[in-house]
Amino acid sequence: MRGKTYAFGKNWKDFVDNHLDDSRVEEAVKSLSGFIGGENIGGRFLDIGCGSGLFSLAAYRLGFNEVVSFDVDPHSVACCKYLREREDNPEGWSVMEGSILDEEFVGGLESFDLVYSWGVLHHTGDMWRAMGNSCKLVKDGGLLYIAIYNKTGNWGFHGDGRFGPSKFWEREKRLYTSMPSPIQKMIDYAVMAGLAFTYVLSLKNPLREIKEHRRYRGMSWSVDIRDWLGGYPYEYATAEEVNRFVEDRGFETLKQAVHGGLRNNEFLCRKLK
Secondary structure (H helix, E strand, O other): OOOOOHOOOOOOHHHHHHHHHHHHHHHHHHHHHHHHHOOOOOOEEEEEEOOHHHHHHHHHHOOEEEEEEEEOHHHHHHHHHHHHHHHHOOOOOEEEEEOOOOHHHHEEEEOOOEEEEEEOHOOOOHHHHHHHHHHHHHHEEEEEEEEEEEOOOOOOOOOOOOOOOHHHHHHHHHHHHHOOOHHHHHHHHHHHHHHHHHHHHHOOOHHHHHHHHHHOOOHHHHHHHHHHOOOOOOOOHHHHHHHHHHOOOEEEEEEEEOOOOOOEEEEEEEEEE
């Protein structure tokens, strides 16, 4: 994929510095434990593309014996290290800088009871290779928990699906990341204002809607908007494509949340022995 990469780490730094509180950590713990349903808690947890470090922290709070976090962005690595420091630097939690596309780095990691990568692999620039490398890191009988942007259909301009919502947003994100920071901020505020206005039109309280966004995995409304507008590289897949890919690599899908539209579909898969 071509184009400038979005500064994910700087966005996560804003989240940690200005938004993260105990209630968001609680929501993250609830989200993680709710989807895995108690499976393999207590083993080794790998957080691929740890971002803010929030879900590495959630895994630690849930009681995993070992948590390994890594990200390609140094700002994200710093955020995760900061959260680890807040927990008094537990020996069982390590944070590294690295890429899931780096074969040497991936080869140096051990296998894990739960490999977690939520909304990350489709931002690497080589989603399927990133997903394949993630599969290699799951121990026999272990779990893979990933979230991948849903692939949407076309708008009728081309019968082969060359243009549709997913393709439109891919182009938007590439354009957004190529713009100077002041222009990006203007777009951010314009979109936020527009969304707030739609809440008013639908008779919803904008302040309440923005505040309650934390119920979505402990996230922040403004941080998520910036992440969506600028999240490039950007790839996507149908739920069927993801299931077929992991099944070809010796996994069975235990649970999935297929949301449709442009949202992330979630998958919990077990590696067969």
